[in-house]
Amino acid sequence: MSIAGHDPRSPGSGMPAFLRACRGERVRPAPVWMMRQAGRYLPEYRKLRARHHFLDLCKTPELAAEVTLQPVRRFSVDAAILFSDILIPLEPMGVGLRFEPGPILERPIRTEQAIASLRPLDAEEPCGFVMEAIRMLRRELGVPLIGFCGAPFTLAAYLAEGGGRAKASFDSIVRMMYERPELAERLLAILSDAMAEYLGAQVRAGAQAAMIFDSWAGILGPEFYARFALPAVQRIIARLPAERGPVIYFVLGGAHLLEKIAESDADVIGIDWRTSLSGARMRLAGGRVTALQGNLDPRALYAPEETLRREVRRVLREGAGGGHVFNLGHGILPDTSLASAERLVDLVHTLSMEEEAS
Amino acid sequence: MSIAGHDPRSPGSGMPAFLRACRGERVRPAPVWMMRQAGRYLPEYRKLRARHHFLDLCKTPELAAEVTLQPVRRFSVDAAILFSDILIPLEPMGVGLRFEPGPILERPIRTEQAIASLRPLDAEEPCGFVMEAIRMLRRELGVPLIGFCGAPFTLAAYLAEGGGRAKASFDSIVRMMYERPELAERLLAILSDAMAEYLGAQVRAGAQAAMIFDSWAGILGPEFYARFALPAVQRIIARLPAERGPVIYFVLGGAHLLEKIAESDADVIGIDWRTSLSGARMRLAGGRVTALQGNLDPRALYAPEETLRREVRRVLREGAGGGHVFNLGHGILPDTSLASAERLVDLVHTLSMEEEAS
Numbered sequence: 001m002s003i004a005g006h007d008p009r010s011p012g013s014g015m016p017a018f019l020r021a022c023r024g025e026r027v028r029p030a031p032v033w034m035m036r037q038a039g040r041y042l043p044e045y046r047k048l049r050a051r052h053h054f055l056d057l058c059k060t061p062e063l064a065a066e067v068t069l070q071p072v073r074r075f076s077v078d079a080a081i082l083f084s085d086i087l088i089p090l091e092p093m094g095v096g097l098r099f100e101p102g103p104i105l106e107r108p109i110r111t112e113q114a115i116a117s118l119r120p121l122d123a124e125e126p127c128g129f130v131m132e133a134i135r136m137l138r139r140e141l142g143v144p145l146i147g148f149c150g151a152p153f154t155l156a157a158y159l160a161e162g163g164g165r166a167k168a169s170f171d172s173i174v175r176m177m178y179e180r181p182e183l184a185e186r187l188l189a190i191l192s193d194a195m196a197e198y199l200g201a202q203v204r205a206g207a208q209a210a211m212i213f214d215s216w217a218g219i220l221g222p223e224f225y226a227r228f229a230l231p232a233v234q235r236i237i238a239r240l241p242a243e244r245g246p247v248i249y250f251v252l253g254g255a256h257l258l259e260k261i262a263e264s265d266a267d268v269i270g271i272d273w274r275t276s277l278s279g280a281r282m283r284l285a286g287g288r289v290t291a292l293q294g295n296l297d298p299r300a301l302y303a304p305e306e307t308l309r310r311e312v313r314r315v316l317r318e319g320a321g322g323g324h325v326f327n328l329g330h331g332i333l334p335d336t337s338l339a340s341a342e343r344l345v346d347l348v349h350t351l352s353m354e355e356e357a358s
Numbered sequence: 359m360s361i362a363g364h365d366p367r368s369p370g371s372g373m374p375a376f377l378r379a380c381r382g383e384r385v386r387p388a389p390v391w392m393m394r395q396a397g398r399y400l401p402e403y404r405k406l407r408a409r410h411h412f413l414d415l416c417k418t419p420e421l422a423a424e425v426t427l428q429p430v431r432r433f434s435v436d437a438a439i440l441f442s443d444i445l446i447p448l449e450p451m452g453v454g455l456r457f458e459p460g461p462i463l464e465r466p467i468r469t470e471q472a473i474a475s476l477r478p479l480d481a482e483e484p485c486g487f488v489m490e491a492i493r494m495l496r497r498e499l500g501v502p503l504i505g506f507c508g509a510p511f512t513l514a515a516y517l518a519e520g521g522g523r524a525k526a527s528f529d530s531i532v533r534m535m536y537e538r539p540e541l542a543e544r545l546l547a548i549l550s551d552a553m554a555e556y557l558g559a560q561v562r563a564g565a566q567a568a569m570i571f572d573s574w575a576g577i578l579g580p581e582f583y584a585r586f587a588l589p590a591v592q593r594i595i596a597r598l599p600a601e602r603g604p605v606i607y608f609v610l611g612g613a614h615l616l617e618k619i620a621e622s623d624a625d626v627i628g629i630d631w632r633t634s635l636s637g638a639r640m641r642l643a644g645g646r647v648t649a650l651q652g653n654l655d656p657r658a659l660y661a662p663e664e665t666l667r668r669e670v671r672r673v674l675r676e677g678a679g680g681g682h683v684f685n686l687g688h689g690i691l692p693d694t695s696l697a698s699a700e701r702l703v704d705l706v707h708t709l710s711m712e713e714e715a716s
Contacts, residue, residue: 171657171691174655174657175657175660177657178655178657178658178660178661178665179660179661179662218611218632219632220632221631221632221633221634221655222632222634253576253611255613255614256613256614256632256633273579274576274577274578274579274580274614275579275614276579276580297532297536297579299529299532299533299535299536300536302533302536302537303536303537304537307536333529
């Protein structure tokens with residue numbers, strides 16, 4: 001605890017800071033969590049990982065829950081995110097998957113036949129091990145738990161590229177959009193249905209917020225984004241159970257798409273480190289967005305304390321025009337020091353108490 | 359020749375279409391060339407490449423000139439770009455380089471010592487083999503020849519990452535900017551000086567236009583871009599010989615930086631497929647930019663003819679508000695069909711004659 005009296009886990013404080021900020025409230029101290037906060041920069045994670053394959057960590061509820069809890073025990077973060085991978089639900093759909101250590105999908109899904117071979121996810125409880133981990137976590141956690149899934153376009157990009165290490169250019173899915181747009185739409189519809197089931201099941205299991213990661217939609221121009229990627233996300237959000245908490249939608253490298261992203265029906269938009277939160281907020285206005293999440297460059301955690309402090313102040317100032325959940329603009333990097341991660345969380349809590357609204 | 363009377367190689371037509379468009383003139387038929395037009399999608403290139411290492415193609419003037427000419431012989435493109443690689447001038451600066459087939463730099467340049475070990479380029483004629491290829495090409499070519507170099511930030515990103523396959527995230531150079539900004543500035547200044555010499559020598563050898571590729575500056579937010587990457591480009595442009603032709607500056611994924619890119623002092627700004635040319639032109643207004651270059655998605659070349667035609671029309675329409683050199687928004691892909699590449703060039707020439715100014 002860096003600030004006397006700040007305890008996001010305190011049951012007396014009503015709705016947790018993270019959820020209040022998601023609803024658009026100005027919350028002080030500002031809530032903060034870090035994308036990939038459960039991961040390789042933590043020695044306790046590396047220790048577990050030395051004994052278990054990555055996929056086994058994801059698929060064993062006790063282990064997934066343990067890894068999810070690790071950063072929450074160490075830092076005063078205001079939310080936890082389920083430890084898993086966006087590709088996990090593709091396996092029960094019939095796609096072989098391994099990590100060495102980057103993801104490798106066994107076969108490409110590019111043809112009519114390959115797309116038809118995809119199995120729908122079990123509507124009852126797809127990936128039961130994930131739901132079990134969520135139920136275990138809700139018994140342990142004192143901060144809200146975020147469930148998540150990959151956005152259909154991003155999953156389709158991996159699937160179309162399959163059969164080898166994915167290239168960051170993801171030409172195959174864009175090629176499909178130009179060559180056989182109706183096939184691309186079919187693939188996206190299948191993935192959208194599956195992710196609606198999967199994320200909905202997470203909400204029913206107890207996830208208090210739901211995040212949709214569109215890690216590759218930034219490779220699209222606004223026309224293709226609006227035609228293919230965006231409706232697939234809207235369709236997931238429309239089908240989530242009524243008891244859902246806030247939906248957070250994050251497009252990496254999506255600065256050029258913000259006016260379209262505003263139409264996603266998500267409550268909170270994740271912003272990467274390349275766009276100022278104040279500029280993003282203006283471009284998202286008009287939609288139903290209640291808050292922004294982001295956006296410190298994760299590489300700022302390598303900086304001397306003085307620089308980190310300046311950057312945290314800047315992000316707080318740029319985020320001050322409305323609901324703001326402090327986060328990194330991308331996942332925390334594996335060689336980040338523990339001291340720096342801890343300092344970040346404390347700086348956000350401390351400095352946000354000093355900040356004036358802008 | 360797709361259009362009667364259109365011959366960019368005709369000496370009778372005064373200044374070539376490409377150069378007139380770079381100056382901001384509305385030129386019809388619209389000039390077109392394709393990034394990476396000398397490359398793997400051409401069978402005659404693959405044939406040569408089967409007998410020579412990539413670096414040998416770059417470093418043997420006769421071979422580099424031959425490869426540069428290949429697309430010009432096959433298609434009615436309005437400009438040729440020297441066949442080479444942005445990393446070529448790093449070798450004489452003391453950095454071991456190989457391609458397998460992606461670029462691998464022998465050692466990382468991250469420390470004070472490593473930066474001090476970089477040798478300045480020979481001011482007389484750095485990379486003489488490149489200048490020899492340019493002189494040979496000027497004797498052969500009927501269209502303008504574009505020389506090029508990498509922008510200092512992009513080269514620094516490769517150098518800092520060195521010692522293995524570069525990761526697309528290029529954390530090392532951004533880390534340096536946060537940890538030791540003065541070191542990053544020193545590295546950029548050295549590269550800026552070297553590229554000014556190198557690109558200047560290309561102009562003196564006969565290159566009629568000069569293109570600066572900032573392939574990775576898009577990973578930066580506007581503040582770091584303006585502080586580190588932009589001044590290094592301005593410094594190159596300021597030092598080019600007075601007889602230089604237009605300078606084209608291309609930042610891949612730079613949509614969020616356009617207002618800063620406007621200050622680069624380049625004449626022509628390359629735009630990738632993610633931003634409409636009309637939107638980009640508005641955001642670049644106020645600077646000294648005379649023309650835009652781009653921006654058909656290279657994956658549109660996989661599309662059926664009808665789709666390609668629609669996309670070419672769209673790019674022509676969006677580019678019609680000022681000087682426009684038609685190009686792809688990124689390099690042509692290795693598995694693009696020859697028929698499609700040829701169709702593109704012809705469509706640009708034909709459809710631009712029908713287009714009304716917008």
